Amino acid sequence: MKAVHLLAVLPFVGFFSGTWVVRYWGPLLFRAPTLLIWNLAWMLASAGILWIIYAADNKSSTEQP
Amino acid sequence: MNIALCILGIFFAGALAVGVAARRGISMNFEEWSIAGRGFGAVISFVLIAGEIFSTYSFLGATGWAYAKGAPVFYYMACASLAFVIGYWTLPRLRDVAQAHQLVSFSDYFEQVFASRMLGAMAAIIGLGAMIPLLVIQMKGLGIIVHESSYGGLSEAAAIWIGLAIMVGYIVVSGIRGAATVAVVKDALILVVALSLAIYLPIHYLGGYGRLFEAVEKAHPGHFTIPDTGLNATWYNSTVLLVSLGYYLFPHAFTSVYAIKTRNAVRKNTILMPLYQMLIVCMYIVGFTAIIVVPGLTGSSIDIALFVIVKKTFPDWVVGIIGGAGLLTALVPGAMILLNASTMFSKNVVKRYVLPQASEATVTTVARLTVPVYALICVTILFYSGWSMVPISLFASNLLDQLFPAFVLGLMPRTTKRPIPVASGIVAGIALLAYVSIGFGGSLAQAFPNMAASIASVNIGLIALGLNVLVLIVCWKLTCVTERKLVAER
Numbered sequence: 346m347k348a349v350h351l352l353a354v355l356p357f358v359g360f361f362s363g364t365w366v367v368r369y370w371g372p373l374l375f376r377a378p379t380l381l382i383w384n385l386a387w388m389l390a391s392a393g394i395l396w397i398i399y400a401a402d403n404k405s406s407t408e409q410p
Numbered sequence: 411m412n413i414a415l416c417i418l419g420i421f422f423a424g425a426l427a428v429g430v431a432a433r434r435g436i437s438m439n440f441e442e443w444s445i446a447g448r449g450f451g452a453v454i455s456f457v458l459i460a461g462e463i464f465s466t467y468s469f470l471g472a473t474g475w476a477y478a479k480g481a482p483v484f485y486y487m488a489c490a491s492l493a494f495v496i497g498y499w500t501l502p503r504l505r506d507v508a509q510a511h512q513l514v515s516f517s518d519y520f521e522q523v524f525a526s527r528m529l530g531a532m533a534a535i536i537g538l539g540a541m542i543p544l545l546v547i548q549m550k551g552l553g554i555i556v557h558e559s560s561y562g563g564l565s566e567a568a569a570i571w572i573g574l575a576i577m578v579g580y581i582v583v584s585g586i587r588g589a590a591t592v593a594v595v596k597d598a599l600i601l602v603v604a605l606s607l608a609i610y611l612p613i614h615y616l617g618g619y620g621r622l623f624e625a626v627e628k629a630h631p632g633h634f635t636i637p638d639t640g641l642n643a644t645w646y647n648s649t650v651l652l653v654s655l656g657y658y659l660f661p662h663a664f665t666s667v668y669a670i671k672t673r674n675a676v677r678k679n680t681i682l683m684p685l686y687q688m689l690i691v692c693m694y695i696v697g698f699t700a701i702i703v704v705p706g707l708t709g710s711s712i713d714i715a716l717f718v719i720v721k722k723t724f725p726d727w728v729v730g731i732i733g734g735a736g737l738l739t740a741l742v743p744g745a746m747i748l749l750n751a752s753t754m755f756s757k758n759v760v761k762r763y764v765l766p767q768a769s770e771a772t773v774t775t776v777a778r779l780t781v782p783v784y785a786l787i788c789v790t791i792l793f794y795s796g797w798s799m800v801p802i803s804l805f806a807s808n809l810l811d812q813l814f815p816a817f818v819l820g821l822m823p824r825t826t827k828r829p830i831p832v833a834s835g836i837v838a839g840i841a842l843l844a845y846v847s848i849g850f851g852g853s854l855a856q857a858f859p860n861m862a863a864s865i866a867s868v869n870i871g872l873i874a875l876g877l878n879v880l881v882l883i884v885c886w887k888l889t890c891v892t893e894r895k896l897v898a899e900r
Contacts, residue, residue, distance in 0.1 A: 356495050360488035360650060364636045364643035367481065372627055372634035376620030379634065384487040385691065388684045391491040395498050395681040402677075 349401040352394045359387040415563035417730030418556055421737050422572055428595055429580025429588035429745075436587065440774045443585030444514050444753040445669040452675035454590050455666060459679060460686050461593035461742035462663045463490060464600060466551025468690050469739045473716040476697025477707065480633035482641035483694060488650045491684040493657030498680040501658065501667050503821045505676050508668040515754040516661035520813070523820035526829035527762070532836060533813060534758045537661045538751055540806035544660065545747045545788045547803050549573065552740035558717035559733020561726070567793070573737070574789055577745045578782045581752075586669060589745040596738035600689060603735040608692035611699045611723065619695070625702050633701075644867035652872040656811035661754065662746035752780035805847045808871035812839040812878050831885035839878030846870050 367379045374382050441447055450458070475483040507513070511522045516537045521530025552573045553566030564572075580588035612622040626633055636643050658664050670676050693716075700707075700719040707715055720732055756777035761768050768776070816832045819825055847870065850857040854873065855866040865873075 353495050353498070356492060360492055361647055363484070363488065364646050367635055368643075372481075372632070373623060377623050378481060378484075380481050380484045380636070381487075381634075381691070381694070384484050384491075388487055388491045388687055391495055391684040392681055395495065395684075398498065399677055399681055403674075 347401065347405070349398055352398060355394060356387055356391040359390065360384065363387075412561055412563050412726055414726045414730035414733065415560040417727060418560055418564070418733055418737065421734035422576060424595075425592050425738060425741055426576045426579055429576070429592050430583045432580070432587040432591035433584035438585065438774070440757075440770050440777070441514060443774060444749065444777070445665060446586050446590070448509065448669060449671050450590065450669045450675075451671055452678045454594070455670045455675060456679050456682060457593040457597045458586075458590050458666050458669070458742075458746075459663060459683065460597055461589075461739075462660065462666070462746060463683075463686065464597075464689055464739055465743045466548055466555065466736065466740045468693055469736045470551055470554065470713050470716060472690050472693040473697040473700070474712040474714075476694040477700050477715040478712045479641060480630070481636050482646055483697075485646050485650050485653075486690060487687050489653035489657065490687045490690075492650065492654035494680040494683040496654060497658065497683075498677060500818070500821055501680060502673045502676045504658075504664075504667050505670055505673060507821065513668055514665075515757050516664050516750060517754055517758045519664070519820060520816055521758070524816070524827045524829040524832065526827075526833075529816065529829045529833055530758060530762075532833060533816075534754055536809055536813065536836075536840075537754055540809050541661060541747045541751050542788055542791060543803040543806045545744055545751075545785075546792045548740045548744040548747070549788065549792055552737060552744070554714060555717075555733055555736035555740065558714050558721075559729050559736065561721075561729075570789065570792065573741060573744070574785045577741055577748055578785050581745050581748050582778045582781050586746075586749055589742060589749060592738065592745065593742045596735070596742050599731075599735045600739065603732055604689045604692035607720070607732075608695040611696055611703075611719065614723070615699060615703050622695075622699060622702070626698050629701065629705070642867055644864060645869065648867075648869040648872045652811060652869050652875065653807075655814050655875070656807065656871075659810040659813050659817060660807070661750045661810075662743060665750055665753075666746070748781050748785055751784045752777045755780045755784070804871075805843065808843050808847070808874060809840060811871050811875055812836050812843070814875060815879055815882055828886060828889055831882050831889055834885045835878040835880075835882030838881040839874040842877050843870065843874045846874075 363380050363383050366383050370379050372379060436442060439447075472483065472486070504519075507519070507523060511518070513519055513522060515534075517530045517533035520533040521527060549570050553570045556564050556569035556573070557566045560569075580592070584591075612619055616622045616625060623634070636646055658667070667676065670679070696719065697715060700715045704715065704718045704722060707718065711718070717729070717733075720729055724732075756773050760776050761773050765772065765776075813836065815835055819827070819832060846854060846857045853866075854861060854868070854870055855863070858866070
């Protein structure tokens with residue numbers, strides 16, 4: 346288990362805090378539904394985080410003989 | 411004959427032609443037919459898995475839910491993304507295990523990894539039973555889509571019969587390659603349709619997204635907040651957790667992973683899949699626009715909110731194309747369900763218990779014969795049962811979720827595989843599910859009147875999964891103690 350794998354915890358924290366964010370902020374954020382914006386941001390972040398982990402995994406597997 | 415119906419006819423014929431042509435140049439043995447000889451690359455496996463995600467649920471259900479329920483519908487974005495974060499670790503391992511044990515069907519995994527015929531039989535029964543409502547829902551969706559988009563030119567029943575016949579045709583001939591080729595066409599088309607609708611409709615009717623959302627909030631205050639009762643925060647979070655854990659336990663999604671050629675192709679899929687959910691967001695936007703443009707839909711009309719707004723906006727031929735795209739969203743997962751049910755029945759039921767000496771050719775023939783029979787069973791249930799399909803399909807996916815602990819334990823390389831505790835957990839989980847779902851319509855509050863309100867909103871599937879894990883751990887400890895005693899006595 347590499348340290349970079351811990352990044353995968355972030356999407357869980359992000360998505361499960363969604364209902365709390367809506368309660369705190371109100372229904373609309375930047376003239377769009379708060380939860381939609383929040384979840385969209387975390388969807389993109391999930392893909393980005395997985396890509397970072399993938400790049401790190403690939404790098405270490407090519408370094409090992 | 412109206413022009414929309416002609417276009418739908420072209421889609422029906424095209425799907426059959428493309429599906430059957432997928433067989434060209436391939437000599438079909440059982441593994442080739444059911445999992446493409448484990449030869450799918452990153453792109454083709456992506457569209458196959460995506461095909462199962464973007465089903466008629468996304469096409470009709472996401473629009474209808476966005477129209478009627480508002481913010482709780484966003485749960486799907488969360489669980490589909492988290493499922494792939496988990497999948498980054500579980501799915502490549504599943505592919506390796508499938509390769510090492512030469513797995514073909516869904517229940518093969520549980521039978522071979524735990525070396526237990528009992529667990530294999532349990533998984534086969536759960537899988538075969540749970541896939542019936544899943545296929546019925548796709549067929550029901552197909553009927554609605556074709557009936558609506560043909561302006562009533564083709565009845566729902568006729569559309570369902572034609573759709574089933576086409577699926578049976580190309581699955582019998584081409585197997586998984588038929589489903590995958592149709593999935594490629596479907597994905598290209600759905601990308602164009604969903605994006606075009608989500609861009610054109612809000613701008614055409616309201617002049618932009620900001621105005622759309624403000625208009626919805628003004629017309630239905632609270633539509634974008636999570637309600638305090640019913641689909642509340644507890645429901646939202648527990649459903650996100652449950653669905654993201656059990657996302658791959660649909661047999662047709664599970665075995666798609668067997669067909670992937672390399673570990674890296676699986677990983678690339680999990681990275682891209684969260685982005686694919688953008689298409690579902692497009693359907694939400696269509697649903698929100700419909701609130702303003704075609705207000706007042708109730709009951710079953712909510713499911714056709716998409717077609718009400720589309721018919722109001724576009725000429726017949728565009729409605730026909732949108733209907734054609736919708737038709738393919740039913741055919742892809744439907745065909746995969748048929749393929750998996752027949753593979754599992756012929757390999758894990760017929761070969762295992764009825765004809766143990768059967769050759770591979772016989773098993774393939776039995777599987778091909780099972781395709782139309784399973785389709786007929788599903789269509790009979792669809793036409794002659796009074797079941798309401800939504801609770802039944804929720805029950806089906808909750809049932810499949812009970813296999814999650816077994817799935818994860820099976821992936822752990824250094825864990826001793828103990829089938830009895832795993833099976834006991836599954837039985838306990840299913841017993842609780844059956845008690846609450848069949849006896850009390852899925853309402854925990856009714857089944858256990860003394861339960862605290864905060865717990866009663868938790869998705870019943872998650873509670874059953876909790877009980878399942880608890881029983882598993884207790885039985886596991888008991889088995890360990892007994893084994894140690896036996897060793898000491900010796």
